[in-house]
Amino acid sequence: MTKMENTFQHPEPNAQGYFGEFGGSFIPEELQKIMDQISVAYDECKNDPEYRAELARLYKHFVGRPSPIFHAQNLSEKYGTDIYLKREDLNHTGAHKINHCLGEALLAKKMGKKKLIAETGAGQHGVALATAAALVGLECDIYMGEVDIKKEHPNVVRMRILGARVIPATHGRKTLKEAVDAAFEAYMKDPITQIYAIGSVVGPHPFPAMVRDFQSIIGNEAREQFQQMTGKLPDNLVACVGGGSNAMGLFSAFLEDKDVTLYGVEPSGRSLDPGEHAATLTLGEPGIMHGFKSYMLKDSEGEPQQVYSVASGLDYPSVGPQHAFLKESGRANYTHINDKEAIDAFFELSRMEGIIPAIESSHAIAHAIKLAQQGEKGSILVNLSGRGDKDIDFVIENYGPEYGIESLLS
Structure with missing residues (x-):
């Protein structure tokens, strides 16, 4: 691994996903079993030379890295x-969002998932995930607050051109927090055939560490x-x-x-x-x-x-x-x-x-x-x-x- 590739070895978090007292996984038991499967699959991927070589190839020839x-x-x-x-x-x-979206899309493909779902606020994560889904051949649903759909219309159009469904979150303030709520609710209904490609270093373990690693x-x-x-x-x-x-x-x-x-x-x-x-x-x-x-x-x-x-x-x-x-x-x-x-x-x-x-x-x-x-x-x-x-x-x-x-x- 060269210095300019991803770092997949960090002292934090611990095995339970904690950075000090923060992190962890506070989700229903049935969903925790799915998260455990994602953790195992991610550990395999980050130690797999073929997975890392494919990600590096896409960063160079698809994304245009290194960024100057x-x-x-x-x-x-x-x-x-x-x-x-x-x-x-x-x-x-x-934006930077393509860095982890490609990693998550390749992981989902390796796990045999059929669909990527996610939230987006400004739309950059949504566009990046829709792009990655199109590239690897997966369906894609993006949840976005109704307010942000109007505010970030150009990105909404991009997502739809790329083949993603943009699903409005219409409760509360109709922005990013509500989009996360809606995406989690959809994921809970079917965590088997789809994967929630979380758009930041948040969520239950292993996503804060995984997204950090890709970024x-x-x-x-x-x-x-x-x-x-x-x-x-x-x-x-x-x-x-x-x-x-x-x-x-x-x-x-x-x-x-x-x-x-x-x-x-x-x-x-x-x-x-x-x-x-x-x-x-x-x-x-x-x-x-x-x-x-x-x-x-x-x-x-x-x-x-x-x-x-x-x-x-x-x-x-x-x-x-x-x-x-x-x-x-x-x-x-x-x-x-x-x-x-x-x-x-x-x-x-x-x-x-x-x-x-x-x-x-x-x-x-x-x-x-x-x-x-x-x-x-x-x-x-x-x-x-x-x-x-x-x-x-x-x-x-x-x-x-x-x-x-x-x-x-x-």
Whole structure:
């Protein structure tokens, strides 16, 4: 295995899927038997040279990996700090999600499954999974909140072109949490012929570790590339965090490098009032939802709190258990960026570097800028986890005039 391939050997989690006190599997006994089968199959796959060679082949020739690192010179000069971007937005399908979707699709095929099902918020996981399903010849159902279906219409069209069924979640706030609820409910009805390809480092064991492992190619590439470019490691890593897959993918290769500071950036939305944000690690507390223990935002009855973010992919009231572990251990820092700061960063990167980012990734860009403004002189490597094609209509409709863009139809 070269340095730039996935890392399938980590000290965490333990055999029961715990990162410290977080993680585990809190699901019905009948479903636990299925999860145990997935764990066994995944252990076989990650130690199978043929499986790993096929995944590496697809990453290179289908996805276009390795994704490059770009020195954002214009931003760097403006803010007096070297800012670099790990360009996951250049992957086939436009984000990091294809990394684990291909791994999950190949696993499902090996297990003899007929269908992939999943949730999606911004639609990037849905597009990536629909892409992987088409490639390996599996059916695909994507559950998506009704609000997000309207907001992320371009991705909905892509999923349908690829042959997936897009099934709206119409309860609650009709966003990502409700899409997860609906997908879990559908999976419980038939866990035999289908597999729930969870879209982040969340869910019951083995998914937080499995998705982390598939995404670890980001950090392995970045570590080698950055040293080739600069002769040293970055001083700071910055990535947005909803469930946390792109951040864990980047962080995983640097966890033992104590001189590298890690920043996970959550959405503080409209405000830090209940229901107006999704800053789980900032304001949440330990709890259990969707089959795993981690930090979560709770209402007065201890149930998942209503959450909000301008970025549909960050709109989730919990977070991956390894992030909770990294927060508790002090290894990673978790902070937050509000809607306005994220949209400002969306336009700044677009207009200064010619790169239109996803709104999710714009939260990370905004924090990198904030670090520079606060006097950070060390290098900053941002995981640019997705491109903004999916967000263009929404941004122009809601923010265009504020940034000097009037509708051509008005």
